[in-house]
Amino acid sequence: MRPPSLTDELLDTLRARVTGSGGTHTTTAVFTGGDLATVPESTPDDVHAAVEHAARAQRDWAATPLATRLAVFERFHRLLLRHRDTVADLLQAETGKARRDAFEEFAEPALVTSHYLRTAPGLLRPRRRAGALPGAVSATELRHPKGVVGIIAPWNYPFALSIGDLVPALVAGNAVVLKPDRQTPLSPLFGVELLYRAGLPAGLLQVVLGDGPTVGGAVVDTCDYVGFTGSTRTGTLIAERAARRLIGCSLELGGKNPLLVLDDADIPATARAAVRGCFANAGQLCLSLERVYVHDSIFDAFADAFVAETGRLRLAAGYDYRADLGSLTSRRALTTVAEHVDDARAKGATVLAGGRPRPDLGPYFYEPTVLTDVTPDMRCHAAETFGPVVSLYPFDDDDEAVALANRTEYGLNASVFGRDRRRAAAVGARLRVGTVNVNDGYASAYGSTDAPMGGVGASGLGRRHGAEGLLKYTESQTVATQRVALLDPPRRLPYGLFAKAMTGSLRIMRALGIR
Known part of the structure; x- marks a missing residue:
């Protein structure tokens, strides 16, 4: 049972979005158990190539003004709402879920995109912070993109937990390499297609397909940050692998x-x-x-x-x-x-x-x-x-x-x-x-x-949604400018007297609530 919207023309368009030279894989039409679609498979070399292409595109994207980046997602949001039924068709065909559950999944990336369109300017703007000593030092916190973010998406909510996660990563100025589950690549690929129709720069969002240990492992080994949704067992392996490279990861895992x-x-x-x-x-x-x-x-x-x-x-x-x-x-x-x-x-x-x-x-x-x-x-x-x-x-x-x-x-x-x-x-x-x-x-x-969502214990680490759902894809940088020397006393003042004077200043600032 194949929905009318899944035409051969659409399938060809989606397949063309995959970086894959490792043969093909045929997914299952869940309602019947028959064949649904044949898609390319990727190799570890394909993953490396995808990361390299994404990294080149990311440099220009990071330098693009935020308002220009956000305009892409305004267009994407409109396209997404317009193609609600196609998204639902693809989700049902490859997961077997009821249409009301497919609609609920479709709505999540729409809500996420709308949220970050509204909040990203405030979250990503430079922020003044208190300097080491009022009047002597000024400090500014900047937010820079991580680089290339790897998103490894699950089969149960393949559209929401791929598109809903990669949108804030792209908004923050990153490139993304997406690896959907082998059974459920069609709906994520359609989301990718809509993003490119909305004006996303070529090469910024790459898709690789294949088994978790081989292709997913290559994503973890090559990207600058990894987001994963899936089992606790696999999430633990990803955390260990990311730790060896000293890169961050966000993991939403199992639950009881x-x-x-x-x-x-x-x-x-x-x-x-x-x-x-x-x-x-x-x-x-x-x-x-x-x-x-x-x-x-x-x-x-x-x-x-x-x-x-x-x-x-x-x-x-x-x-x-x-x-x-x-x-x-x-x-x-x-x-x-x-x-x-x-x-x-x-x-x-x-x-x-x-x-x-x-x-x-x-x-x-x-x-x-x-x-x-x-x-x-x-x-x-x-x-x-x-x-x-x-x-x-x-x-x-x-x-x-x-x-x-x-x-x-x-x-x-x-x-x-x-x-x-x-x-x-x-x-x-x-x-x-x-x-x-x-x-x-x-x-x-x-x-x-607007509120964070995620787990503790064996249910994972990190959060999606809220401020953390965007800021986790950034590196914070502090730029502190000194106006008056802090640690060196005047030439003729003994350091002991300088230390005593500074101690008094700290006492006064604490009493006044200044520092």
Whole structure:
């Protein structure tokens, strides 16, 4: 099943954007399991060539006035909104997600681009800083681009987590070498094509395709900074490799995200929102909520409401908005989900909803699944399932809920539901995670592009969005100008008296709040 927008002409255009001499690779049409598109493969030599070409283009781009750079992204933003349906078609074809999830993914780069169009001038302008001594030294902080940024994007949100990350890198004056996942290159390539249509200078944005260890490793070994979204295991290897070169990296990795339902929660509203937070994109979302902790006093009532809402979800393959849930993206993902559920069932877990694949809908479909009686010896208890599987657990009070939620190596996203929003927010502030959503699953924090988003612990390091989402692609430089000598006393003044006078000056400046 191939969407009408994916024409041979468009495929030829997208393939031409790849720097690749290593043969070809054929991607899968997820809804059917058949062939979707054949694309070039890159070699490590291709990666080196792409970095060299990008570096040459970057020198002129960095010298281009920011207002001129931003004009490219104003045009890109308009083009992106105009081509919403093509983006959604490509995303569905190569990931199998429902169209509503494809629209949500399309919206993220649009929001990010709009945000940095508004905030980049303030973030990147020279800033006056307090000098070593008022009147004697002036200091200015400048922001320079890193150079060539490598972006290694995942398969679950291939458009949002490639285009949404490379836009701020380019705005900051960098070049980018992008490596999408092998299964999902089409939507990122279309985003690249739109950027070039918007006037991005030739060669500034390069695309390489291939396996992670070989081609991805070459990206890490040649770029000046690396952004990666994916598994904790791979992220750890990238961090080690980047550390050997003393370059920075930003890593958004795995999660086993908790949802806390406090005793004062609105049960029907919470059940509806929780279903969205747990099963969006068929659970293939780093921010998905896989552990749901519910206060004892409302556990049965919430479980009934949650199971009922889960049962209302419509699973289907199609390029329209009728489906609530789409397919898993690969046979590998389906196998992991099935193994986690089968293992839990065999060890005594209760399946309240779902629990089986749906080959009648497509080769990788799996029903949204709700479990109880999950114990630590079950694989789904602590390991990330990354699929439509959620476990319900009771708790006695807020302290126990926080302790249970924090009992994990991960720390990406969390959700707290309760009628008393201040109390819910206070509970959320005690959770060891990068983002907390009160009375929502994940969209409130993720959609707040003025605020940072990222993980702690095994969920990664660095942030996207907010000021850090742009400034991480820059190097800060301090230019300090001395007007009066600071460390050398007048020729005839003994250094001991000079030190005493300077100590007095420091005391006075502290008392006056000057320094």
